[in-house]
Amino acid sequence: MQSNLIVLKPVFTEKTLAQQEQGKHSFWVKKEATKGQIQASFEAVFGIKPLNINTVLVKGKIKTDWKKRLPIKKPNLKKAIITINKDTKIELLNINTKSK
Numbered sequence: 001m002q003s004n005l006i007v008l009k010p011v012f013t014e015k016t017l018a019q020q021e022q023g024k025h026s027f028w029v030k031k032e033a034t035k036g037q038i039q040a041s042f043e044a045v046f047g048i049k050p051l052n053i054n055t056v057l058v059k060g061k062i063k064t065d066w067k068k069r070l071p072i073k074k075p076n077l078k079k080a081i082i083t084i085n086k087d088t089k090i091e092l093l094n095i096n097t098k099s100k
Contacts, residue, residue, distance in 0.1 A: 006033045006041035011079060023086040029055070031078045038080050046090055052083040 010016075011026035019026070029038055035053045042050055060074035084090075 006030050006037055007045060007080070019081070021086075023051075023088070024081050024083050025090060026079055026081050029078050029080045031057075031076065033078070033080075035080075038082070042082055048084055048088055048090070050082045050084055054081045054083075055079070056081070 006029055008028045008030065011028060016024075016026040027042075029041075033041075035055060038053055038055070039050055042048070042053075056079045058077045058079055060076045063072045063074060064070070065072050
């Protein structure tokens with residue numbers, strides 16, 4: 001598996017934006033990826049060595065298509081919460097959440 005294709009995209013929710021102040025960044029990753037592969041991919045893409053990696057399997061929801069009256073299953077996803085130093089910032093992930 002190519003290391004730059006394991007970390008898919010960042011997760012932006014109110015909870016993850018609050019955790020970024022503590023140095024915890026959340027990313028959607030491939031389901032087959034191990035913590036070692038996630039660490040190697042993160043180091044290759046961002047050039048930062050993570051302190052800790054936690055992974056969570058998020059179960060896909062079942063939605064209803066009300067036109068056809070059929071259930072639609074959303075896919076299961078894997079989320080990685082990567083801890084780095086509080087002093088280190090990832091420039092791509094900074095979002096100005098404070099209103100003026």
